[in-house]
Amino acid sequence: MMNTNRRDFLKTVTAASLMLAQSVAFAMARKPPMGRVVVIGGGYAGTTAAKYLRMWSLGGIEVVVVERASQFVSCPMSNLVLGGVKSIHDLTFGYDLVKKHHGIKWVQDEVTAIDTASKTVKMNRGELTYDRLIVAPGVDFSDDQLPELQSPKVQQLIPHAWKAGWQTVNLRQQLEAMRDGGVFVMSVPKAPYRCPPGPYERACQVASYFKAHKPNSKVIVLDANLEVTSKKGLFMKAWAELYPGMVEYRPDHAVLSVDVTTRTVRTEFDKIKADVLNVIPPQRAGKPAQMADLLEPDYPWCEVDFLTYESKRVPFVHVIGDSVASGLPKSAHVATSQARICASAIVEIMQGGEPDPMPVFANTCYSFVDDKQAMHVANVFRYDAAKKIMVPTEGGGVSAKPSEQEGAYAMSWANNIWSDVLT
Amino acid sequence: MKASILIFALISSLVWSVVGHATEDFIFSERDTLHIRTLAASCAVCHGTLGNAVGENKPMETVSLAGQDPNLIVGRLMDYRAGKRTSTVMHHHAKGLTVDEINLLAQHFAQQKVVKRYPPQSQVLKEGSR
Numbered sequence: 241m242m243n244t245n246r247r248d249f250l251k252t253v254t255a256a257s258l259m260l261a262q263s264v265a266f267a268m269a270r271k272p273p274m275g276r277v278v279v280i281g282g283g284y285a286g287t288t289a290a291k292y293l294r295m296w297s298l299g300g301i302e303v304v305v306v307e308r309a310s311q312f313v314s315c316p317m318s319n320l321v322l323g324g325v326k327s328i329h330d331l332t333f334g335y336d337l338v339k340k341h342h343g344i345k346w347v348q349d350e351v352t353a354i355d356t357a358s359k360t361v362k363m364n365r366g367e368l369t370y371d372r373l374i375v376a377p378g379v380d381f382s383d384d385q386l387p388e389l390q391s392p393k394v395q396q397l398i399p400h401a402w403k404a405g406w407q408t409v410n411l412r413q414q415l416e417a418m419r420d421g422g423v424f425v426m427s428v429p430k431a432p433y434r435c436p437p438g439p440y441e442r443a444c445q446v447a448s449y450f451k452a453h454k455p456n457s458k459v460i461v462l463d464a465n466l467e468v469t470s471k472k473g474l475f476m477k478a479w480a481e482l483y484p485g486m487v488e489y490r491p492d493h494a495v496l497s498v499d500v501t502t503r504t505v506r507t508e509f510d511k512i513k514a515d516v517l518n519v520i521p522p523q524r525a526g527k528p529a530q531m532a533d534l535l536e537p538d539y540p541w542c543e544v545d546f547l548t549y550e551s552k553r554v555p556f557v558h559v560i561g562d563s564v565a566s567g568l569p570k571s572a573h574v575a576t577s578q579a580r581i582c583a584s585a586i587v588e589i590m591q592g593g594e595p596d597p598m599p600v601f602a603n604t605c606y607s608f609v610d611d612k613q614a615m616h617v618a619n620v621f622r623y624d625a626a627k628k629i630m631v632p633t634e635g636g637g638v639s640a641k642p643s644e645q646e647g648a649y650a651m652s653w654a655n656n657i658w659s660d661v662l663t
Numbered sequence: 664m665k666a667s668i669l670i671f672a673l674i675s676s677l678v679w680s681v682v683g684h685a686t687e688d689f690i691f692s693e694r695d696t697l698h699i700r701t702l703a704a705s706c707a708v709c710h711g712t713l714g715n716a717v718g719e720n721k722p723m724e725t726v727s728l729a730g731q732d733p734n735l736i737v738g739r740l741m742d743y744r745a746g747k748r749t750s751t752v753m754h755h756h757a758k759g760l761t762v763d764e765i766n767l768l769a770q771h772f773a774q775q776k777v778v779k780r781y782p783p784q785s786q787v788l789k790e791g792s793r
């Protein structure tokens with residue numbers, strides 16, 4: 241009953257830790273596969289790559305995803321949980337459909353080591369070999385900076401909520417429990433970080449909640465950058481017009497240290513005591529990328545070839561999503577676009593062909609300024625063969641103003657990206 | 664490689680004037696198809712996998728592109744590109760595309776099967792997960 245491919249796969253992974261998708265995987269396993277691609281991380285980038293590898297190879301490539309979490313929780317729209325518009329459960333999904341529809345093999349486990357010489361990925365409960373590896377672990381928080389915020393216990397008091405989940409819920413509960421007249425302090429790390437407009441959208445969402453329920457409260461944004469890094473004019477206008485006197489923005493204010501017990505932050509210029517504190521930590525490429533030595537020595541992100549997303553440091557290893565050093569916004573849309581370019585290239589390479597020499601893709605990022613109105617930044621990015629990087633084409637830009645119409649389109653964006661990634 | 668790009672550019676700029684002809688009029692090289700399949704797939708975050716968006720194509724929802732008349736798609740994108748038709752976001756995308764890409768995208772989406780797509784079901788976030 242068991243064919244060779246399946247037995248090989250099971251040899252290295254304990255039966256309990258995997259759930260095989262039925263139909264396609266079993267049908268295809270009769271043919272010798274073109275090869276095995278292991279994908280680390282079932283987030284926006286990794287899940288998309290897995291799906292399109294299966295689609296474009298017509299099931300010819302065996303794809304195994306290793307993901308630590310049992311559920312997918314979307315960061316996009318998670319600021320709306322803070323505003324009270326959405327619940328975290330609206331943003332939580334299972335992996336069953338995408339596995340079943342596309343015959344993706346799935347291991348729920350944590351990657352603990354990667355040996356790129358023997359092409360082996362090690363997990364808590366077994367190991368897997370690969371022909372090609374895709375590393376898509378999202379971001380990691382740099383623990384050499386603000387070490388006082390690293391422990392799970394401290395993060396109960398001062399959640400980052402920069403990976404959507406219970407920390408998002410915790411932050412919302414702290415806002416609900418705060419007295420009217422209280423101060424919410426949040427900080428933005430130096431770019432590049434995950435989701436350039438995300439922190440400013442968060443400031444809007446908290447202000448929107450305060451305006452309706454705690455009108456005497458304040459939002460203080462401490463930005464390590466010299467100015468708002470995305471949709472600057474639009475956010476400044478939204479704060480001034482929708483939340484006059486409520487949102488205070490302080491550029492060039494990097495958080496240097498935090499007194500955890502009193503929720504007091506120190507910057508070069510001042511000390512500020514918060515009632516609710518949200519420090520968004522400085523970021524770098526995810527841990528699995530560190531394990532495979534994919535980061536640049538002087539820059540904590542991964543350099544890749546933008547035609548294939550193969551690492552410039554280690555052959556047969558590809559990096560996609562937030563971990564990539566690209567100069568592009570670290571967004572879910574870019575993560576999925578990179579995933580598809582990478583998947584398309586791997587399918588071609590495994591068939592002895594060549595990747596597209598001039599990839600082009602789009603990015604659209606919506607931000608909600610209150611409970612209904614959103615605004616966008618949108619660009620097309622095109623490969624520049626001379627510079628060997630993706631560059632924004634002319635013609636991109638931001639909304640003239642936030643609107644309810646764009647709020648509706650933002651929801652459409654979410655439903656479609658969730659459907660594309662997860663079904 | 665260079666030659667094939669050149670040929671692609673030549674052919675598609677000729678075809679530009681005869682949009683609406685069957686795809687057999689296009690001489691796709693494997694590489695041109697690769698270029699369009701990933702570019703078209705980048706539209707999926709709003710317009711759905713292979714151009715089938717979730718929802719009912721109501722106003723204020725993104726529309727499905729699968730099975731659409733290619734002339735309609737080209738016409739809209741060219742109008743957004745020229746600033747002749749207003750949009751919330753599409754002019755920012757259309758202006759970044761070449762005329763060749765617009766034509767090939769329209770052909771690509773026109774050929775896709777119309778399928779009903781749904782967003783995934785949301786779930787209760789489990790206790791204890793991060």
Ligand SMILES: Cc1cc2nc3c(=O)[nH]c(=O)nc-3n(C[C@H](O)[C@H](O)[C@H](O)COP(=O)(O)OP(=O)(O)OC[C@H]3O[C@@H](n4cnc5c(N)ncnc54)[C@H](O)[C@@H]3O)c2cc1C
Binds near residue numbers: 284402434607
């Ligand atoms: C508040 C907020 C709002 C945002 N809003 C938007 C938005 O509106 N639009 C937009 O486009 N983007 C938005 N983003 C950005 C978007 O969330 C990221 O760009 C996107 O998630 C990147 O995808 P990824 O696959 O690289 O990482 P992720 O989606 O984080 O996926 C990484 C996966 O790898 C897994 N993993 C990590 N390490 C291991 C390991 N050792 N073993 C096994 N698995 C592992 C993780 O569990 C995770 O599931 C937002 C982000 C935030 C924080």
